[in-house]
Amino acid sequence: MKNEGKKETEQAKKPAKTKITDNEIKITDNGINGNESESEKQSFEVDRRSVYRCVQCGTCRSVCPVFDVVGWESANTRGRMLIIKSLLEGRPPSEDVLPSLASCTTCGICASKCPAGANPPEVVEAARAQLVKCGITTDAQENLKSAIMTYGNSFGETRGRKHWLSEAELSKLPHKSDYVYFVGCFDSYRYPEFAKRTFEILQRFGVTLLPDEQCCASPLLRTGFREEAEEVMKHNLEQIRKVGAHTIITSCAGCYTTLKNNYPEELKVISLPEFLAEHLEELNLKKLDLTVTYHDPCHLGRHNKVYDAPRKVIQAICTLKEMKNIKENARCCGGGGGVRTGYPDISLELARNRLQDVPEGMDYIVTSCPLCVRNLRDAGGNIEVIDIVELVAMAME
Numbered sequence: 306m307k308n309e310g311k312k313e314t315e316q317a318k319k320p321a322k323t324k325i326t327d328n329e330i331k332i333t334d335n336g337i338n339g340n341e342s343e344s345e346k347q348s349f350e351v352d353r354r355s356v357y358r359c360v361q362c363g364t365c366r367s368v369c370p371v372f373d374v375v376g377w378e379s380a381n382t383r384g385r386m387l388i389i390k391s392l393l394e395g396r397p398p399s400e401d402v403l404p405s406l407a408s409c410t411t412c413g414i415c416a417s418k419c420p421a422g423a424n425p426p427e428v429v430e431a432a433r434a435q436l437v438k439c440g441i442t443t444d445a446q447e448n449l450k451s452a453i454m455t456y457g458n459s460f461g462e463t464r465g466r467k468h469w470l471s472e473a474e475l476s477k478l479p480h481k482s483d484y485v486y487f488v489g490c491f492d493s494y495r496y497p498e499f500a501k502r503t504f505e506i507l508q509r510f511g512v513t514l515l516p517d518e519q520c521c522a523s524p525l526l527r528t529g530f531r532e533e534a535e536e537v538m539k540h541n542l543e544q545i546r547k548v549g550a551h552t553i554i555t556s557c558a559g560c561y562t563t564l565k566n567n568y569p570e571e572l573k574v575i576s577l578p579e580f581l582a583e584h585l586e587e588l589n590l591k592k593l594d595l596t597v598t599y600h601d602p603c604h605l606g607r608h609n610k611v612y613d614a615p616r617k618v619i620q621a622i623c624t625l626k627e628m629k630n631i632k633e634n635a636r637c638c639g640g641g642g643g644v645r646t647g648y649p650d651i652s653l654e655l656a657r658n659r660l661q662d663v664p665e666g667m668d669y670i671v672t673s674c675p676l677c678v679r680n681l682r683d684a685g686g687n688i689e690v691i692d693i694v695e696l697v698a699m700a701m702e
């Protein structure tokens with residue numbers, strides 16, 4: 306297999322984020338090194354250049370999906386940037402800023418539209434990390450962190466992560482492979498049928514599982530728990546090295562962006578749609594008489610520019626009719642950035658808005674992220690939402 310993952314993602318804006326390397330952890334956007342004194346722990350420091358890049362033009366007001374739903378000035382991108390600026394300029398950090406800073410889904414549409422080149426979701430994540438250092442968090446954030454640090458998954462599940470495999474299947478898993486399927490918390494515990502189908506396909510290509518996968522750390526990084534994120538990333542990295550894999554394949558957009566942008570650069574990361582698109586001939590898919598639409602997950606699409614691969618897979622199987630806002634302009638499903646857990650009503654409203662972009666007469670809404678599947682399903686539309694692996698499985702039957 307080649308490294309399919311690099312192709313569509315080369316042009317993606319590379320975020321400056323926590324990066325785990327061989328022997329050290331680097332947090333590159335604001336110089337935190339984990340050895341702060343007590344007084345430094347109380348101060349609020351975010352890279353000033355990235356904050357002052359915002360010239361408060363307000364272009365982003367018209368695209369922020371959270372602002373569209375709640376209508377508070379403090380919950381649009383510009384409002385968030387102003388609050389972060391005020392914290393930098395001496396406003397004491399307090400819980401008052403949480404409704405603004407914790408309600409960003411990190412969808413990134415503001416960054417793609419900003420004429421000044423600001424990257425608000427990156428600034429928001431850095432600000433959240435500073436608030437965590439100051440002990441200012443929501444209960445939802447704390448619960449999420451505790452679940453991951455106690456049980457290794459974001460749901461606080463006590464079942465084994467590979468519960469969807471039988472004892473016989475477990476005993477046959479190769480201990481060594483160049484390729485690993487990183488399942489993620491969502492498919493492991495909420496959609497084990499997706500995990501099973503995905504792994505059935507990937508096993509044909511010699512892909513194995515990690516002996517002890519844990520949460521990729523995405524929810525921790527998005528919500529500001531950087532030290533904890535480093536701990537779980539280190540654990541996963543040790544597991545990857547144990548297997549000897551150089552390439553990771555994942556079907557979750559959150560895992561994908563985290564493995565690709567926060568783990569060591571030498572690790573090759575491929576999303577499931579990219580893998581499927583590269584192996585269409587070997588998969589021998591049959592044509593189906595279906596018309597479907599495709600929802601671009603923010604962390605696969607806008608953040609990493611994986612737009613063509615899922616469309617190529619869908620078009621190899623059936624007719625694709627595009628949604629109203631696609632690719633760079635796709636509206637967020639509302640599930641990311643800790644918003645589904647912290648602000649479920651806002652999150653669902655975003656999903657309902659996204660469903661309004663679906664064209665008439667679709668057989669399915671297809672997407673490539675289990676969190677998007679979950680949020681769009683919960684929004685209660687009348688068209689079934691499926692993961693791309695389910696469409697591929699139908700075409701393989």
Ligand code: SF4
Pocket residue numbers: 358359360361362363364365366382383386415418419420421422423425
């Ligand atoms: S983030 Fe960009 S688009 Fe939004 S107000 Fe600031 S400069 Fe304007």
Ligand code: SF4
Pocket residue numbers: 368369370371372381382385408409410411412413414415416425426
């Ligand atoms: S990342 Fe999305 S939710 Fe967050 S401020 Fe930007 S547009 Fe709004």
